[in-house]
Amino acid sequence: MPRTTIAFAALLALTLTSVPYAQGIRDRIRGNRDRSTAVTDAQASDLTLTKTAIAVRPIQVWVRTAGAIDKASRTLTMTLSAAEGSLVKVDQRVRAFPPERRSTMYQARVTKVAPAKDGRVAVTVTMIAVPQEGSTWYVMEIVTDRGEFLSVPNEAIIEEGDRHVVYVEEQPGQFVPHDIQIGVQGELYTQVLKGVKDGDSVVTIGSFFIDAEHKLKGTGEITQATSTP
Numbered sequence: 313m314p315r316t317t318i319a320f321a322a323l324l325a326l327t328l329t330s331v332p333y334a335q336g337i338r339d340r341i342r343g344n345r346d347r348s349t350a351v352t353d354a355q356a357s358d359l360t361l362t363k364t365a366i367a368v369r370p371i372q373v374w375v376r377t378a379g380a381i382d383k384a385s386r387t388l389t390m391t392l393s394a395a396e397g398s399l400v401k402v403d404q405r406v407r408a409f410p411p412e413r414r415s416t417m418y419q420a421r422v423t424k425v426a427p428a429k430d431g432r433v434a435v436t437v438t439m440i441a442v443p444q445e446g447s448t449w450y451v452m453e454i455v456t457d458r459g460e461f462l463s464v465p466n467e468a469i470i471e472e473g474d475r476h477v478v479y480v481e482e483q484p485g486q487f488v489p490h491d492i493q494i495g496v497q498g499e500l501y502t503q504v505l506k507g508v509k510d511g512d513s514v515v516t517i518g519s520f521f522i523d524a525e526h527k528l529k530g531t532g533e534i535t536q537a538t539s540t541p
Contacts, residue, residue: 362517363481366508369463371498375399375454378411379437381447388420388437388450397433399456400425406437406454410447418443422454458496461503467516469494469502479515480508487515 379390388408392400406420424436437452469492470477476494479487492507508514 361515363513364465364468364516366462366464366504366510366512366514368460368510369501370460371458371463371496371501371503373399373456373458373497374499375456376452377435377454378449378451379435380449381439381443385442386439387423388439388452389434390437390452391428391432391434394431394433397425397435399458400433400435400454401456404454404456406452408437408439408443408450408452410443410445411449411451412447413445414451416445418450420452458498461496462510463498463501464492464504464508464514465516466498466500466502468514478508481513481515 375392375396377390377392377396379388381388400422402422402425404422406422408418408420410416419440420437421440422435423438424434426434428434435454437454443450464478468478476492477489478492480490482488490507493505495503495505497503
């Protein structure tokens with residue numbers, strides 16, 4: 313799931329000031345006093361800028377585990393913590409990989425979930441087809457659905473301590489930082505509780521460059537920005 317930190321932003325800012333090509337991009341992006349950053353279509357192309365709408369989507373969490381396969385090479389068994397086990401249900405999809413060949417993936421399904429010792433949860437997974445590998449153990453990703461929520465792509469979120477910031481296109485080519493309050497965090501999307509609304513367009517790929525431009529202005533405007541109701 314892709315995130316950033318203050319240290320990464322500082323490193324990126326240093327890169328922007330030291331690389332001639334990136335410096336050219338920075339010179340062409342002008343920050344306005346209203347906290348927004350203006351980006352033309354040509355500049356967006358240079359930055360490989362990608363935008364995605366805030367929308368209600370299913371959020372998935374992948375439970376990663378490992379288990380031993382039976383002699384018939386059809387079922388795998390494992391135990392999970394109570395927290396992870398609470399997410400796992402019968403018939404959920406599973407991706408299984410032999411440790412020595414992670415590029416090979418087998419499809420499987422959860423076929424049994426039952427209480428185990430010490431509050432743990434015993435899970436049985438059944439392969440859809442008999443694997444060709446001779447592996448005894450498999451690494452697995454159990455795909456669990458947490459429900460549908462108003463969400464933002466993980467790539468759009470910039471983490472700064474306890475803050476989570478996204479850049480919203482409030483006018484064509486004008487991007488403004490919004491502090492957001494997050495909820496359920498999935499593999500691809502994160503639930504948004506406050507700070508943006510359904511239909512808002514946020515920057516995903518390229519948000520680091522826009523964020524670095526704000527920081528390079530040295531105005532302190534990002535840290536003073538307030539959340540949108």
